[in-house]
Amino acid sequence: MTWYIDEGPDSDVIISSRVRLARNLEGTPFPHRLDQQRSKKIALEITNAFFADDAARRSQFLTLDLNELSQEDQMSLVEKRLISEDLVHKDNWHRAIISRDESISIMINEEDHIRIQSMRAGQNLENAYEAAAETASVFEERLPIAYSDEFGFLTACPTNTGTGMRSSVMAHLPGLTIAGAMRPVAESLSKMGFVVRGMYGEHSKSQGDLYQISNQLTLGISETDLISDLKRMLQQLIEQERNNRVTLYDQQPDMIENKVMRAYGILRFARLMTTEEALSLLSDVRFGQSIGLLKTVSRRDLNQIQSAIGPASIQKAHGRLMTPEERDRERAKIIRDLLK
């Protein structure tokens, strides 16, 4: 079972939590300054250190050399946010190590030598951080990690230096979005040191009322403080979103029911559907489900649908590249079958 089908704490608003840690090898140039041969040597060194004498870990993780994967498999990893799009396009020797439940992924020779990412369902930043830190400690015990007493962990990009950590959540904010409150909320979060982005990171537009929220800082503050800050802010945001949902429904029950039930009707019967429309309709249904309008649909159903309808997931399931229209047809079918 992959982690993202699960529900987690506060999962009516927070879909998932993610913590990323960057680590680099001491005395070795950062990946962008490594040639093919040297990057390969380092990648193997990191991989070997991770698996050394550990049969359990070997069976728990998959090592993927991206240039050996089909295009649809590469794209599927990006779509699931297990690897970055940057990693796919790197020229030097790079790979990913991914846990079978897809909750932990390690990118080797992306921007940093080692990038560990840990994901959890719902608002579960602490667990996500623990798992990431535990994975990082394997490397820290077995490899010379670049660390400065003054700055902390050293990274290729100075904005990551310090903890080398970035923690973020994927929040579903239809209440704030429908009420037209997202812009002021994003601005005020930004002043508080948080960043609000669309679903696929920087510069991406929000789809399906989904927003990635992370802290800006990495330097001069401890990991636990960073996570506490983010959690504290999220508690407020979650309350605000819940209040908005209830208020919207109280004030315009017909409008909201109409929006939710139409979305459900279209998802249940359409024969062609783009990713963008699907995300938007799923957002309406998820909203409706959270305020009790759709008793026959569970949050797990919605998570399952959401994880299956990206262009790459669909192509991976078919084992081949497909035209957009073929994907739209297949997407509509997947949704119909899962909503039955």
Place this chain on the structure above:
Amino acid sequence: MTWYIDEGPDSDVIISSRVRLARNLEGTPFPHRLDQQRSKKIALEITNAFFADDAARRSQFLTLDLNELSQEDQMSLVEKRLISEDLVHKDNWHRAIISRDESISIMINEEDHIRIQSMRAGQNLENAYEAAAETASVFEERLPIAYSDEFGFLTACPTNTGTGMRSSVMAHLPGLTIAGAMRPVAESLSKMGFVVRGMYGEHSKSQGDLYQISNQLTLGISETDLISDLKRMLQQLIEQERNNRVTLYDQQPDMIENKVMRAYGILRFARLMTTEEALSLLSDVRFGQSIGLLKTVSRRDLNQIQSAIGPASIQKAHGRLMTPEERDRERAKIIRDLLK
């Protein structure tokens, strides 16, 4: 059971057939030149002639004095096309006599003294004409009807003189409409002496791909020839429409299925719906039903829905005037209940 729930011949394309006959009393000015007192005297004379010594007819027909009806009842009669909107707004003494199955309606003191209208489901112009003629013969036997050997029946407007007849059908033409062929078809019908209009007569726009088609002429040609001409043209139009539907589905099965099933999904789940949207979605569903895509929906179901969702029908069912939003909510509910 009202006639319009039934299916009739060729009812995949022709929803209903209508024949109207105009008759006037000899030696009496046309209605627009009658004062209140005189128009009342004539209306009573016509009514008495119709019902004289005929208990069966008395129980089969209702006599409605429009100024005694509530606004929602008046509007409902107009919406069902049992009376014209003009009749509601006449100043002189006017009334309607309507058969209980709503297949025959007689307007007294509309443009002419007597206007008989007969409606049938499907392409059934001959039956509709027979029923209208039979009703007209009652008046012709018992009242002095204005008739000239040279011109035929005399009418208030010269365009009706001769047979005093107008025959028309309501055609559902989604195949021609989606294929973008309606404009050339309407133009060529016009050259052949037929008129193509929207659902509610002259100057009205087509809603739900529904078109009223009638002949232009009334003078210098017999009733049976007029009906034969219209029927002959309709046979071609019906074939053309059916071919267009099949071709569209053959060429773009996904697009058509998607259109039809989405419409069905929205109709089944929406909580608010305007008449215009409902007619448009019902058109898609009717189209889908006719090519075998929706086996659970019958043409009778669709007729029943279509007859129940006009603003006036909804208000009449509730016995009061309602706001547009109240009607939109009730319309969506009626459709959901009937599609269950």
